[in-house]
Amino acid sequence: MAVRKLLVAGNWKMNLNHLEGIALVQKIAFTLPDKYFDKVEVAVLPPFTDLRSVQTLVDGDKLKLVYGAQDVSPHESGAYTGDISGSMLAKLGCTYVAIGHSERRDNHYEADAVVNSKVKAAYRHGLTPILCVGEGLEVREAGNQIEHSVSQLLGALEDVTAEQAASIVLAYEPIWAIGTGRVATPADAQEVCGALRAALATKYSAELAEGVRVLYGGSVKAANVAEIVAQADVDGALVGGASLDATEFATLCANTVGILA
Ligand SMILES: O=C(CO)COP(=O)(O)O
Numbered sequence: 001m002a003v004r005k006l007l008v009a010g011n012w013k014m015n016l017n018h019l020e021g022i023a024l025v026q027k028i029a030f031t032l033p034d035k036y037f038d039k040v041e042v043a044v045l046p047p048f049t050d051l052r053s054v055q056t057l058v059d060g061d062k063l064k065l066v067y068g069a070q071d072v073s074p075h076e077s078g079a080y081t082g083d084i085s086g087s088m089l090a091k092l093g094c095t096y097v098a099i100g101h102s103e104r105r106d107n108h109y110e111a112d113a114v115v116n117s118k119v120k121a122a123y124r125h126g127l128t129p130i131l132c133v134g135e136g137l138e139v140r141e142a143g144n145q146i147e148h149s150v151s152q153l154l155g156a157l158e159d160v161t162a163e164q165a166a167s168i169v170l171a172y173e174p175i176w177a178i179g180t181g182r183v184a185t186p187a188d189a190q191e192v193c194g195a196l197r198a199a200l201a202t203k204y205s206a207e208l209a210e211g212v213r214v215l216y217g218g219s220v221k222a223a224n225v226a227e228i229v230a231q232a233d234v235d236g237a238l239v240g241g242a243s244l245d246a247t248e249f250a251t252l253c254a255n256t257v258g259i260l261a
Helices: 018-031 048-060 086-091 102-107 112-124 137-141 145-156 186-203 206-211 225-229 246-257
Strands: 006-011 040-045 066-069 096-099 128-133 169-172 213-217 236-239
Touching: 006 096, 006 169, 006 213, 006 246, 018 040, 018 048, 018 246, 040 096, 040 246, 048 066, 086 112, 096 112, 112 128, 112 145, 128 145, 137 145, 145 186, 169 186, 186 206, 186 213, 186 225, 225 236, 225 246, 236 246
Parallel strands: 006 040, 006 236, 040 066, 066 096, 096 128, 128 169, 169 213, 213 236
Antiparallel strands: none
C-alpha cells in the first residue's frame, strides 16, 4: 500500500491581515519541532494579501511549512477584475491552492465547470489543487452524501489527465460540519473519503487512488483530530477556525501523530 504523508492545512478564510499572518506562522513554526515535519506536512492557506509576507518569512527563516492560496482564476491574464492568476501564485512560491470550497460554490456561484477550469489552471502553473467537495444537510439527511460528493469530484476532474490527478489532494468537507462545531463522526468521514478514493480508482487506476491524499474538513479541532485521521482513507485535515490560533493549530498538528501531545 502506498505510504501517504499526512497533510494538515489551515484555511484562514478571510481572517488575519499580513502582520497577523506573519505572527501566526512564526508561532506555529516555533511550536512544532523540526522532526515533526518528517511525519506530517503542514500548510497554511492565507488570504491573497498575506502571501508575499508569508513567502518572505518562510524563505528567510527556512521554515518547513508550506503555503498556498484559497482560490485561483481559471484565466491566464487580462480583463478579469479581482481575479488572481495561477502564474501570480506560482511566483509567490505557493505549493497549494484550495479549489471548489463550499463557501466559493455558495457565495460565488461556482458550479462544477468553473471548479474544473480552476483545477486545470492550477496544473498549468505547477500548483497542487486541494479540491473540496461535500454535501449540505439536506443531501446528508436524504442519504445521498456519496453520490453528491463523487459527482462533484468527477465534475472537477473532467479532462484532467492521470499524470495531473496523481498529485491532487481531495478534501471532504460536509457543509453541515463547517464552522458549526458539529464534526462528522470518524465513520462518516471514512465513508465518504473512502468513496472518493474508490471513484479515483475507477476513473484512473487503483494505484493512482492509493497515492492520493484525502483530507477531512469541518469543525476539526485539536481534541477530535486524532480519531478522524486514524481512519484508513483519511490522510489529514483541512482546518478552518482552529487554524487561526497558533497553540490550538500546533496542538492539532501534533495530535495527528501524537508528538507533543
Ligand atoms: O471550511 C473549513 C476548512 O476549509 C472548515 O472550517 P471549520 O474548521 O471552521 O469548520
